[in-house]
Amino acid sequence: MVRLICLGICLWFGLAGTAFASAATSLPFGQPQEALALSVEQRASETSFAALEAFGDDAEKRGDREGLNRLYHVTWTIQNQGEIDRARAWNTRLANAARVQRDARYEDIAAINALSMRYDGGDSSVVGAIDVFARRGRDWFVRAHAARVEALALIDQGRLGEGLKLLTQAQADIPDHDPYAATAQAGVWEMVGMGLKDVGDIDGATDAFRKFEVDYSNPAYPRPDFDSLYNLTKMAVRVGALNVAQRIYEAHHRAVQRSDLRNLAIYDASLCALVSDAMQTPQRTLNCFASFGEDLGDAAYLAMDILPLRAVARARLGQTAAARRDLAALQRLEVQSGVKNDTGAVEAEILFAEGNPTRAFQLLRRHTAERQLSDAKAFSAGVHQVTGDMQLQLKERRVQLETVRSNGRLQAGLLVFGVIFLICMVAVMIWQLRQGRRLKQAQAHAEAANRAKSEFLANMSHEIRTPLNGVVSMADTLSRRPLDPAEHEMVDLIRSSGHTLERLLSDILDSAKIEAGQAELETAPFDLHRTVNDVALLWRAKAEDKGVALDLQLDATTPAWVDGDAVRLRQILTNLVSNALKFTEKGAVTLAVTARADGRIGFEVRDTGVGFDAAQKSRIFQRFQQADGSITRRFGGTGLGLSISTALVGLMGGTLDCDSEPGVGSVFFFDLAMQSVEAVEPAIAAASHEMAEHGLRVLLADDHPANRKVIEIMLAATDMELTVVEDGAQAVTAFQSGGFDLVLMDMQMPVMDGLTATRTIRAFEAQHALARTPLLMLTANAMAEHVEAGRQAGADGHLTKPITLAALFAAIAEATAPTVMEEAA
Numbered sequence: 001m002v003r004l005i006c007l008g009i010c011l012w013f014g015l016a017g018t019a020f021a022s023a024a025t026s027l028p029f030g031q032p033q034e035a036l037a038l039s040v041e042q043r044a045s046e047t048s049f050a051a052l053e054a055f056g057d058d059a060e061k062r063g064d065r066e067g068l069n070r071l072y073h074v075t076w077t078i079q080n081q082g083e084i085d086r087a088r089a090w091n092t093r094l095a096n097a098a099r100v101q102r103d104a105r106y107e108d109i110a111a112i113n114a115l116s117m118r119y120d121g122g123d124s125s126v127v128g129a130i131d132v133f134a135r136r137g138r139d140w141f142v143r144a145h146a147a148r149v150e151a152l153a154l155i156d157q158g159r160l161g162e163g164l165k166l167l168t169q170a171q172a173d174i175p176d177h178d179p180y181a182a183t184a185q186a187g188v189w190e191m192v193g194m195g196l197k198d199v200g201d202i203d204g205a206t207d208a209f210r211k212f213e214v215d216y217s218n219p220a221y222p223r224p225d226f227d228s229l230y231n232l233t234k235m236a237v238r239v240g241a242l243n244v245a246q247r248i249y250e251a252h253h254r255a256v257q258r259s260d261l262r263n264l265a266i267y268d269a270s271l272c273a274l275v276s277d278a279m280q281t282p283q284r285t286l287n288c289f290a291s292f293g294e295d296l297g298d299a300a301y302l303a304m305d306i307l308p309l310r311a312v313a314r315a316r317l318g319q320t321a322a323a324r325r326d327l328a329a330l331q332r333l334e335v336q337s338g339v340k341n342d343t344g345a346v347e348a349e350i351l352f353a354e355g356n357p358t359r360a361f362q363l364l365r366r367h368t369a370e371r372q373l374s375d376a377k378a379f380s381a382g383v384h385q386v387t388g389d390m391q392l393q394l395k396e397r398r399v400q401l402e403t404v405r406s407n408g409r410l411q412a413g414l415l416v417f418g419v420i421f422l423i424c425m426v427a428v429m430i431w432q433l434r435q436g437r438r439l440k441q442a443q444a445h446a447e448a449a450n451r452a453k454s455e456f457l458a459n460m461s462h463e464i465r466t467p468l469n470g471v472v473s474m475a476d477t478l479s480r481r482p483l484d485p486a487e488h489e490m491v492d493l494i495r496s497s498g499h500t501l502e503r504l505l506s507d508i509l510d511s512a513k514i515e516a517g518q519a520e521l522e523t524a525p526f527d528l529h530r531t532v533n534d535v536a537l538l539w540r541a542k543a544e545d546k547g548v549a550l551d552l553q554l555d556a557t558t559p560a561w562v563d564g565d566a567v568r569l570r571q572i573l574t575n576l577v578s579n580a581l582k583f584t585e586k587g588a589v590t591l592a593v594t595a596r597a598d599g600r601i602g603f604e605v606r607d608t609g610v611g612f613d614a615a616q617k618s619r620i621f622q623r624f625q626q627a628d629g630s631i632t633r634r635f636g637g638t639g640l641g642l643s644i645s646t647a648l649v650g651l652m653g654g655t656l657d658c659d660s661e662p663g664v665g666s667v668f669f670f671d672l673a674m675q676s677v678e679a680v681e682p683a684i685a686a687a688s689h690e691m692a693e694h695g696l697r698v699l700l701a702d703d704h705p706a707n708r709k710v711i712e713i714m715l716a717a718t719d720m721e722l723t724v725v726e727d728g729a730q731a732v733t734a735f736q737s738g739g740f741d742l743v744l745m746d747m748q749m750p751v752m753d754g755l756t757a758t759r760t761i762r763a764f765e766a767q768h769a770l771a772r773t774p775l776l777m778l779t780a781n782a783m784a785e786h787v788e789a790g791r792q793a794g795a796d797g798h799l800t801k802p803i804t805l806a807a808l809f810a811a812i813a814e815a816t817a818p819t820v821m822e823e824a825a
Contacts, residue, residue: 041251047222068106108142144170144184151191186216226255266299273309282313315353525677526566535573549588557595559676572645576605584609602671611662695719696741701731703749728757747779755793762794774815
C-alpha cells in the first residue's frame with residue numbers, strides 16, 4: 001500500500017523511477033538521513049538569527065524586488081521557529097516595503113503570511129482565504145506560497161492527497177528560469193517532505209527535505225534554522241531506527257546550544273523526551289523537562305506533546321500519583337481543544353504501575369484496536385485521495401479514445417466538407433493578411449502621430465517656458481527690490497500672470513502625460529507640515545482679497561516627515577484649494593489634514609461656496625468639464641484641474657471623491673498611505689548655510705541671453721562667482737580648466753547639447769579620478785523623459801524653467817550638501 005501511494009506521488013511530480021522510489025532502494029536507512037542532518041547542522045552553525053535579522057535590515061534598505069524576497073525569507077524563517085510576534089513584526093515591514101514599491105506580488109505574500117500566522121495561532125477559519133490565493137493568486141509565485149501554506153493545513157487535517165495535489169499544481173506553474181523559481185521550489189518540497197513523513201515514506205520524505213535544504217537553498221541567504229533535524233529525528237523514531245534517531249537528535253541539540261533563539265530549547269526538550277521514551281529510558285525522559293518545572297513554564301504550549309511522555313515515564317518509575325496528575329491535565333486539554341490524544345495508552349501504563357495488569361491489558365488492547373482502525377481509515381483515505389485523481393485521468397483518457405474512434409467513422413463523410421472548408425480557410429487567410437497589412441500601416445501611422453504629439457508637446461513646453469522664465473524670474477527678483485506701492489502692484493500683476501501661464505502649461509502637459517500613461521511619481525522624504533502650510537500661505541492673500549477666511553487644520557498626530565511625492569501632493573492640494581476659493585464668495589475655505597486609525601493620512605478641502613448637485617458631480621472629474629457651462633465664463637479655468645488631481649491621487653494609491661449641496665458648499669477628500677520617516681532637512685539647511693558663507697564658483701551653460709541674464713541677476717546679491725558660456729562645448733572646455741563647485745547646464749544648445757556635455761564632464765572626472773562636481777540641468781524641458789535623460793547622463797538634479805530665487809537656492813543647497821559637508825568636516 002505504501003508503494004501505491006509513493007507511485008501515485010511520483011506520477012504527479014513526473015519523477016517516477018528517479019525520486020522517492022529510487023531513494024528507498026539506493027541506500028540503507030540511516031545513511032541518507034544522517035548525511036542530510038550533518039549538512040543542515042553545518043549550515044546552521046555558520047550563521048545566527050541575529051545575523052538573519054541584520055540581513056533583513058539591509059534588505060529593507062534595497063528598495064527593489066530582491067530586497068522584498070529577502071524580507072520574505074526572514075519572515076518565514078522566524079515564523080517557522082514559533083516566534084510569531086517577531087515574525088509578525090517582520091511581516092509588517094515586508095508589507096510596508098512592498099506597498100512603497102507598489103509590488104503587488106509581495107503585498108499578497110505578506111497577506112498570506114498574516115493568514116498563516118493566524119492559522120498557527122489556532123484560527124482554522126483562514127484556510128478558505130488562503131485557498132483563494134492558491135487557486136486564483138495574481139501570479140505563480142503568490143500561488144506557490146499560498147499552496148505551501150494551505151497544503152500544510154490539509155496535511156494537518158489528514159487530507160494528504162489533496163495537499164500533495166495542490167503542491168503538484170503549484171510546482172507545474174513555476175517557470176524554470178525565473179530568478180525566484182528556486183525560492184518557490186524550496187517551499188513546495190518542504191511541504192512534500194512533511195506530507196510523506198506523515199504516511200511513513202521516510203526515504204521519499206528525506207529526498208524532499210534534501211531538495212528543500214540543499215538543492216533549492218540560496219547560499220546567499222542566511223539559514224540559522226534546522227527544522228529538518230527535528231523532522232528527521234521523528235521519522236527515525238517512527239521506523240524504530242533508534243540509534244539513528246539518537247545521532248540526529250544530538251545534532252539537533254548541538255545546533256540548539258549554538259542558536260541565539262531561546263524558543264528552540266523547548267522543541268529540543270520535546271524531541272529529547274521523544275527519543276528517550278522510544279529507547280525506554282524513563283529517567284532521561286523526565287530529565288529532558290526538568291528545567292521547565294511541574295507546570296512546564298515556557299513549554300506549556302507543547303503540553304499536549306509533553307504530558308503523555310512525562311506521565312508514562314513517571315508511571316514506569318513508580319511515581320503513579322504524579323503520573324495521574326499529568327493524565328488529568330492531559331484529559332482537561334483534550335476537552336478544551338477538542339483534539340484526541342493517547343490517553344488510553346497513558347492510563348494503561350499507570351494501571352500497570354499500580355499493580356492492575358489485567359485492567360491495563362484490557363485498556364491497552366482496546367486502545368490498540370482503536371488506533372489500528374483509525375490508522376487504517378486514515379491510510380485508506382490517503383490511498384483514495386492519491387489514486388482518485390489517477391482514476392479520473394484514466395476515465396478522461398478512455399473518453400478521449402472513444403471520441404477518437406467515433407471521429408474516425410465520421411472522417412469519410414467529412415472529406416468533401418473538409419476540402420470546401422480548406423478553400424474557405426485559404427480565402428480567409430488571404431483576407432486576414434490584407435487586413436494585417438492595413439492594421440500595421442494604421443499602427444505605424446498612430447505611433448508616428450503619437451511621437452509627433454510628444455515631440456510637439458516637448459517643443460512647445462521648451463519654447464513657451466524659455467521666454468516665460470524671463471518674465472517670472474525677473475518679476476520674482478524685481479519684487480525683492482525697494483519699490484513704491486504702485487510699482488509693487490504692477491510687478492505682482494506680472495508675477496501673477498506668469499504663474500497663471502505656467503500653471504496652464506503644466507496642466508496641459510500633465511493631462512497629455514496622464515492620457516499617455518506616462519505620469520510618474522518621485523517618492524522621497526519631505527516635510528508634510530511645511531508642504532500643506534505652504535499651500536495655505538500661497539492662497540491666503542487671495543482669500544483675504546475676496547473676504548474669505550482660509551483655515552488650516554493640521555492634526556497634531558500627523559507625522560511631520562513622510563515618504564511620498566511632495567510635488568504631486570502640493571499640485572493636488574493647490575488645485576483643490578484654488579477651486580474652492582474660485583467658487584466661494586463668502587464664508588471660509590478649510591484645508592484639513594488628519595491621521596487615520598489605519599495609519600493612512602486624510603486630506604480634506606471644505607468650502608462654503610456655490611456647491612453642485614449629483615448630476616453636476618458626474619461631470620466635474622472629467623477633462624475640460626466644469627459643473628456648469630456658464631462657470632467657464634464666470635469663474636474661468638480649463639476644467640483640467642480635477643481630472644489631473646483624480647489621476648494623481650489614484651497613482652498615489654488613493655481615491656479622490658467629494659460631497660456637495662447647492663448653495664451650501666462642497667468638500668473634496670482623499671487619503672494616502674504615507675510612511676513616517678526621519679527628518680532630512682537639517683542636512684540641506686546646513687549645506688545652504690555653508691553655501692552662503694563660503695560662496696561657490698558656478699559654471700552656467702545656456703544659449704539664451706535672457707536666461708543667462710536671469711541667473712546673473714539672481715546670483716548677483718550672493719558671494720557666488722559665476723562663469724557664463726553659450727553652449728555645451730564651451731562648458732566642457734571651461735570645466736576642464738578646473739575650480740568649479742557647481743554646474744548649471746541647459747539641455748538644448750547649439751554645437752553640443754547639455755546631455756552630451758554632461759556625459760563628457762562625467763567621463764573627464766572618471767578618467768582623471770576627480771571628485772564628482774554637483775551638476776543641475778536648468779532647462780525648459782519639463783517632461784518625465786527629460787528628467788530621466790538628465791539623470792542617465794549624470795545630472796544630480798533638474799530645475800524646470802521658469803524658476804524662482806527660492807527654488808534655485810533650494811536646488812543648489814540640496815545638490816551641494818554632501819560636498820559642502822565633506823569640506824566642513
